[in-house]
Amino acid sequence: GAGVSQSPSNKVTxxxxxxxxxxxxxxxxxxxxxxxQRLxxxxxxxxxxxGNSAPDKSGLPSDRFSAERTGESVSTLTIQRTQQEDSAVYLCASSFFRTYEQYFGPGTRLTVT
Amino acid sequence: SQQGEEDPQALSIQEGENATMNCSYKTSINNLQWYRQNSGRGLVHLILIRSNEREKHSGRLRVTLDTSKKSSSLLITASRAADTASYFCAASYSGAGSYQLTFGKGTKLSVIP
Incomplete structure (x- = not known):
C-alpha cells in the first residue's frame, strides 16, 4: 500500500x-x-x-507552531510568522497504536529567507 | 538531555568491509531502534531491539544492546555502495511518553566502490 506522503516537498517562504x-x-x-531535522x-x-486523544505537544518549540489532525487521517503543521531558524526538514511519521516502529514520509524542506 | 549519541559521526569504508556504529543513551529504555536516512529525507526503519534482548540479526545487520553500559551497536557486514547513508539510533525511554523516540545525531556512512 501507499506510504506516508507529505506536501509540499519543498517550500521557500x-x-x-x-x-x-x-x-x-x-x-x-x-x-x-x-x-x-536541522541540517x-x-x-x-x-x-x-x-486517535482522538489529546495530542502531546511537548516538543513544539514556540507558540508559533501548531498542528491539527482530523480523526486518524491527514495532519497539518502550521508555522506562523516564520523565522530563519525555522529552516529545516519537517518529517512526519505514522505507526500502529502501541507499536514502536515508525514509518516516515519523505519530508518537507522549509527554507525561510 | 536524553538524546542518544552515535559514534563515529562519519565513517568511510571500502565495499565489502564491515561497518560498525555505536550509540549511547541516557536512562532505561523500552527498546532501541536503528533507522537509515538517504539524502537527508525520509527515514527507513531497520531493526528494533527490546531492552531484554542482547543481540538481533536481520540480513546483513547485527545489533547488540548492553543495558549495563547503556549502549548499542549496529554492524553492517559485507558493505555495499548502496549502504551509503546516515544511520540513526532512536531510543524509546521507559515511562510516560514511551511511544516517543529520541534520536541521536547520526553516523554518516560512505561505502566506496
Missing amino acids: EKGKDVELRCDPISGHTALYWYR GQGLEFLIYFQ
Whole structure:
C-alpha cells in the first residue's frame, strides 16, 4: 500500500509569513508524529497524535507552531510568522497504536529567507 | 538531555568491509531502534531491539544492546555502495511518553566502490 506522503516537498517562504505543511499517514495507522531535522542534526520531536486523544505537544518549540489532525487521517503543521531558524526538514511519521516502529514520509524542506 | 549519541559521526569504508556504529543513551529504555536516512529525507526503519534482548540479526545487520553500559551497536557486514547513508539510533525511554523516540545525531556512512 501507499506510504506516508507529505506536501509540499519543498517550500521557500519569506520571514514573517505563515506556512502550512501537510502529512497523509498510512491508512490504519492511528499514531502520527511530527519531527524537525536541522541540517546535519538528528530528529527533534515536535508533536504526537493518537486517535482522538489529546495530542502531546511537548516538543513544539514556540507558540508559533501548531498542528491539527482530523480523526486518524491527514495532519497539518502550521508555522506562523516564520523565522530563519525555522529552516529545516519537517518529517512526519505514522505507526500502529502501541507499536514502536515508525514509518516516515519523505519530508518537507522549509527554507525561510 | 536524553538524546542518544552515535559514534563515529562519519565513517568511510571500502565495499565489502564491515561497518560498525555505536550509540549511547541516557536512562532505561523500552527498546532501541536503528533507522537509515538517504539524502537527508525520509527515514527507513531497520531493526528494533527490546531492552531484554542482547543481540538481533536481520540480513546483513547485527545489533547488540548492553543495558549495563547503556549502549548499542549496529554492524553492517559485507558493505555495499548502496549502504551509503546516515544511520540513526532512536531510543524509546521507559515511562510516560514511551511511544516517543529520541534520536541521536547520526553516523554518516560512505561505502566506496
